[in-house]
Amino acid sequence: MTGRLRAPTGRYGGKTAAERQAERRGRFLDAALKLFGGTPGYRGTTVAALCEAAGLSTRQFYEEFRTLEDVLAALHLRVNDWAEEAVVAAFAAAAAGLPLAERVTVIFRAYAGNVTADPSRIRITFVEIVGVSPRLEEQRLARRARWIELICAEATAAVERGEAAPRDYRLAATAFIGSVNGLLHDWTAGWVDATLDEVVDELVRQLLGILRPPGWVPEGR
Structure with a gap:
């Protein structure tokens, strides 16, 4: 071999894993502000509806929140x-x-x-x-x-x-x-x-x- 394999940097699309996680979390909170703070309100919002509003998956939701x-x-x-x-x-x-x-x-x-x-x-x-x-x-x-x-x-x-x-x-x-x-x-x-x-x-x-x-x-x- 003429070189070494580089250790993974954890970057994808120019962002670190922590940056991507913060971005996902922010998108969920932005969507929640609209749904919880407007219609239908917190008690009328489902996980599926929040994920749809955030443009993210339920899998990603449960990676961030319980x-x-x-x-x-x-x-x-x-x-x-x-x-x-x-x-x-x-x-x-x-x-x-x-x-x-x-x-x-x-x-x-x-x-x-x-x-x-x-x-x-x-x-x-x-x-x-x-x-x-x-x-x-x-x-x-x-x-x-x-x-x-x-x-x-x-x-x-x-x-x-x-x-x-x-x-x-x-x-x-x-x-x-x-x-x-x-x-x-x-x-x-x-x-x-x-x-x-x-x-x-x-x-x-x-x-x-x-x-x-x-x-x-x-x-x-």
Whole structure:
């Protein structure tokens, strides 16, 4: 023999096995966003229908997921990650250093703009995920807890700057996140006659009312 056999690189069509797997998974999640977040919804979707929408086979589905519930779980995390990334980016680009009211407005406009950019995201986050199983309820509440932590962290920072009243904000933040979720869902469903900017302004007023209750005066004023 004049040469050696090369070890397989794992590439096919210029992509590694990991890249192909990520692409397949992405196609399943993109298809699930349309089906779970639209018609027929998660409970009305079959594995066969999801595979057809993704343009992939059932064999490929079971290489990536065990059940449709696993797809919903992954999709729920993906949608929440998009919103969280939008908030972090907005804070880094524009909100840092602004007075409290302006900073909160920038953050909520970024969040609301992201989750309402596609009505399917709202339905995945606030409708389809609810009551599916104990596992998904735990995941849903865990992701909600992350948003509560974000509000509490912002409140704590505002207190340290003298922009908000000192108190334990966990209960108030939990109630406020419920208001955010409910209002954005109802607005997306067409039950609230307002523009998205008006919805954001209302949420900002509610949060500022929590951070700056009637009668509270910043120190030194």
